[in-house]
Amino acid sequence: MIRYRLPFRRPRSLAVLPLLVLLCLNAVACDRALLDPALRDGDEAALLRAAGLARPEGRYTLAGMVLEASRVLARADSGAAARALLEQFARAHAGALAAAQLSAADAVAAARAEVRQAELAMVADVLGKPGAERAIAGMSGDLSLAGAALDSAASRREHDVAALREQRAEIARSLAVARASLDAGDVPAALDASTSAAEHLLELRRGILDLDRVLALPDLYARTERALAAADGDFPGGAELLREHARLKDVAQSLVAGSDRQRAHQALTAVRESELQMTLEVLGPQTAARVVADVAKALGDLKAGSAAAEPRLRRMLRTAADLHYRASTALRSGDGIAALDLASYAAGLVNAYRLAAARF
Numbered sequence: 001m002i003r004y005r006l007p008f009r010r011p012r013s014l015a016v017l018p019l020l021v022l023l024c025l026n027a028v029a030c031d032r033a034l035l036d037p038a039l040r041d042g043d044e045a046a047l048l049r050a051a052g053l054a055r056p057e058g059r060y061t062l063a064g065m066v067l068e069a070s071r072v073l074a075r076a077d078s079g080a081a082a083r084a085l086l087e088q089f090a091r092a093h094a095g096a097l098a099a100a101q102l103s104a105a106d107a108v109a110a111a112r113a114e115v116r117q118a119e120l121a122m123v124a125d126v127l128g129k130p131g132a133e134r135a136i137a138g139m140s141g142d143l144s145l146a147g148a149a150l151d152s153a154a155s156r157r158e159h160d161v162a163a164l165r166e167q168r169a170e171i172a173r174s175l176a177v178a179r180a181s182l183d184a185g186d187v188p189a190a191l192d193a194s195t196s197a198a199e200h201l202l203e204l205r206r207g208i209l210d211l212d213r214v215l216a217l218p219d220l221y222a223r224t225e226r227a228l229a230a231a232d233g234d235f236p237g238g239a240e241l242l243r244e245h246a247r248l249k250d251v252a253q254s255l256v257a258g259s260d261r262q263r264a265h266q267a268l269t270a271v272r273e274s275e276l277q278m279t280l281e282v283l284g285p286q287t288a289a290r291v292v293a294d295v296a297k298a299l300g301d302l303k304a305g306s307a308a309a310e311p312r313l314r315r316m317l318r319t320a321a322d323l324h325y326r327a328s329t330a331l332r333s334g335d336g337i338a339a340l341d342l343a344s345y346a347a348g349l350v351n352a353y354r355l356a357a358a359r360f
Contacts, residue, residue, distance in 0.1 A: 058198065060194065060198035062199070068127065069127055117188075128187065136179060139178075142360065150164055153212070170200065174194070212354065216343075216347035217275055217344035248267070249271055252267035273337075295324045296328075306353075327340075
C-alpha cells in the first residue's frame with residue numbers, strides 16, 4: 001500500500017473548535033466542550049444534551065416506565081405497599097449484581113430476567129392497565145411516524161431499507177402481542193411486549209436517521225483503524241501509528257481525570273490531530289473533499305425546512321454553514337487537515353440537527 005505524503009499545513013485553530021461549536025448553542029455547555037470526550041468525539045446526543053436541546057426518548061421503554069412508576073410512588077407516599085415493591089426491586093438488583101461479580105453467564109442471564117420481571121411487576125402494580133394502554137397507544141403513534149419517515153427515505157431510492165422494514169414489522173407484531181395480552185387481562189405480559197417494542201423502536205429510529213448521516217472524523221477514523229488492521233503489515237509504519245495514537249489517548253484520558261484542564265485540553269487536541277493525520281494518510285487526501293461535499297449537500301437538503309425550527313436549532317445550522325465555508329476555503333488553499341477538521345465539526349452539527357428535528 002502506498003503511504004500518502006501530505007502537502008497540508010498544520011491547522012491553527014483545532015484547539016478552540018469544540019468551544020466555538022457550542023458557543024452558539026448554550027453558554028453553560030461551553031465550559032464542558034474542551035474536556036468532554038463525548039462532545040469532541042461526534043456524539044450528537046451528548047451535544048444536544050449539553051445544549052439543552054435533547055428531546056425525551058424512551059418513555060415507553062421499561063426504563064422509562066419504571067421511572068414513571070417511581071415518580072408515582074414518590075408522590076403517593078403509599079407506605080407499606082411502596083416499601084414492599086421497593087424491597088422486591090432491591091432484592092432483584094442485588095441478585096443481578098452478585099451474579100455479575102461471579103461472572104457466570106447463565107447466572108447473569110437469570111438475574112437479568114429476574115430484574116426485568118421485578119420491574120414489570122412494579123410498573124403493572126403502580127400504573128396498572130391504564131398505564132399499559134397509554135404506552136401501547138403512544139407506541140402505535142410513534143411507530144406510524146417512524147414508518148412514514150422510513151417510507152420517505154425509501155422513496156428517494158438512495159438506500160436499501162429492507163432490514164429496517166423488517167424491523168418495523170417485528171415491532172408491529174410485538175405491539176399486537178401487547179394488545180392481545182392486555183385484552184386477556186395480563187398487564188405484566190402486555191408491558192413486557194410493549195416495552196420490548198419500545199426498545200426496538202429506538203434502534204429503528206437510529207437506523208433511519210443513520211441513512212442520511214454525514215460521516216465525520218469519528219466514523220472515518222474507525223475506518224482508518226480497520227484499514228490498518230486489515231493491511232497486515234502492508235502499510236509501512238501502520239502498527240507504529242496505532243501504538244502512538246493509543247499512547248496519546250491513554251495520556252489524554254489520565255489528564256482528563258485530573259485537575260489540570262489546560263494540559264488535558266492540549267492532550268485531547270493532540271489525539272484529534274493524530275486522527276486527522278492518520279485518516280488522510282490511510283484513506284487518502286480526497287477524504288477531506290468528500291466530507292466537505294457531503295456537508296454541502298446536507299445543508300442544502302435541510303435549508304428549506306429549517307425556517308420552522310426553534311432559534312437554537314437554526315443557529316446550529318448557521319454555525320454548520322459557517323464551518324463548512326471555512327472548510328471549503330481551507331480545502332481550496334491545500335490545507336486538507338484543517339478542511340477535514342472543520343468539515344467534521346460541521347457534519348456533527350448537521351447530524352445533531354437532524355436528530356433534534358426528527359418528528360418520529
